[in-house]
Amino acid sequence: MxxxxxxxxxxxxxxxxxxxxxxxxxxxxxxxxxxxxxxxxxxxxxxxxxxxxxxxxxxxxxxxxxxxxxxxxxxxxxxxxxxxxxxxNRSRHRDRAHVTVIGAPLKASAMAAIAGRIADCGGNIDRIERMARYPVTALELDVSGAQPDRLRQLLAVDAAAQGIDVAVQPANLLRHGVRLIVMDVDSTLIQGEVIEMLAEHAGFGAEVADITERAMRGELDFEQSLRARVKLLAGLDASAIDDVYGAIVVNPGARTLVRTLRRLGYRFAIVSGGFSQITDRLAADLGIHRARANTLEIVDGRLTGELAGPVVDRAGKATALREFAADLGVPIDATIAIGDGANDLDMLAAAGLGIAYNARPVVREAADTALNVPYLDAILYLLGITREEIEAADAAAGFVTPAPPLP
The missing domain is CATH 3.30.70.260 (ACT domain)
Structure with a gap:
């Protein structure tokens, strides 16, 4: 004894x-x-x-x-x-989970609902730590005594009702190891859709935007919809690609996410239904290790309206995740996938942790967890990294961070 x-x-x-x-x-x-x-x-x-x-x-x-x-x-x-x-505290040895709660603001009524649901499941909150107080409020709850999968299902309902984000992850060693993060690009890593920006140059912006939205909701076959949209780009001067790249806006927190996790040895990849002429440059700019996307065919300085090579579709994204993981020596269970559209579903399912980021309803319902705040670096809180740790690391490296607002 x-x-x-x-x-x-x-x-x-x-x-x-x-x-x-x-x-x-x-x-x-x-x-x-x-x-x-x-x-x-x-x-x-x-x-x-x-x-x-x-x-x-x-x-x-x-x-x-x-x-x-x-x-x-x-x-x-x-x-x-x-x-x-x-x-x-023997309860800590039973069905342990990390529950991350994010709100902007995070109201007392929302926290009361989450705490009540945990108790209803037979769970005990062993510890609470604040992960961030701006630009969102993020709290991490260490919970024992409630089965994580069941807890995730129930808290997702409360999160939707309260207008907050809640992520539930089993407490295990994976959280502390080096992981591979695979991100979608359009409307995830960057704001907007590259193909729509190109279509504006070709005079077909509205038509392409409508097809894109239907494809992301899962209403259209992705490959067929992609080829139909690309055909509308036929004859466009290839210099439009440079113009579009110059207009791209990276989502808030994206650079912080990559910079912070690279310091910890994480690996990054982007997989896109968009175009390699854009994604390869993004990867080089952000310090991302791997990239895979479709390639626009260009002849004599103009887009032909066709694609060169195989299409990176819904299944192709999941295949890319597995291949990147094998190439980098990272177990599948230690991968994280982030996406927003229906063509990301297989990739999210294949990853150890699938995160729906400002996603369509069909994606939010299928993913392990969903984030609906406009800050990509909120993912760091899911990994147990606090805002204070992020800022301290940036300060040590010479990055200047804005002063926090008064409480």
Whole structure:
């Protein structure tokens, strides 16, 4: 029997008050002469207020321990409570999950709904940490006792009703390892659709936009719709591709996402139903390791209205993800796919984690989780990375980040 299994007779010591240096040290020093063992220890700091909880084995002399604690916290200007404990937090070993909640704003009513649903599932919130307070509010909840897949299904309903984003991931080692992130390009990595921008130059903007929207909703076969749209580009001067590339706007947070995760050894790839003449340049600009897309046929400096080579369609995106993972030596379970359209569905399903980013309803319903905020770097919060860590790493590398708004 381990010491933790035998620790049914324990004391829970809770110290609260204004934070200052040395609180934890003073409290533990007061316990040092009582012959107790530390079973668990947690500390939370919020707006300068500290809550320190220490679970210890029962002392030989409880009154003496209490006197020493009272003296320590009185000097610190804090308060202490001592009550009978209940052993270790064994619930943490059952069905553990990370639940990330993102809102702009994140209302108390929304958090109440999420916490209530977790409780309804038999789950316990063991720990809460703020991941970001601007430009969105993001909180991470460590939950035990609720089966992650079931929890994900139920919380998705609450998230939609409350107008927030909620992601549920099993707590395992994958979150801490090097991963491969594969992103769609149009309306995911960048704003808008490249083929629509090209069509504007050719005089068919409205017609192509209508076909694109129907294809992304899954109403049209992707390859057939793509070839029909490309035909409308026949005769367009190839210089229009340079004009379109110059007008591309990368989605907010995209560069931060890539920059931050590259520092941690992550690998990136983009897979697009768009065109390699654009995606190859994007990959080089952003520091993305792999890229795959369709290729516009160009003859004598003009688009022919045809594609060169095989089409990267819905199935082709999933194939690319698997091939990139194998090439880079990353297990499929350690891949993350991000997309918004129906042609991303197979890729999202093939990945270890599929994220629908500002996606059509058919994609949101099928993906593991959905993000509907306009900041691509919000994905970092799903990986357990805080805004403070991002800014500290940027500052160390010489990047200037804007000052946060006042709370």
């Amino acid at each position: 381990s010491p933790h299994d035998a620790a049914d007779d324990t004391l829970l010591i809770t110290v609260t008050g204004a934070d200052r240096p040395g609180v934890t040290s003073r409290v533990l020093d007061s316990l040092a002469g009582s012959g107790v063992s530390v079973v668990d220890l947690e500390q939370i700091l919020m707006r300068g207020r500290l809550v320190l909880g220490v679970l210890v084995t029962a002392p030989r002399d409880r009154k003496r321990l209490r006197r020493r604690l009272d003296a320590a916290v009185e000097d610190l200007g804090m308060t202490v409570e001592v009550e009978k404990g209940s052993g270790d």
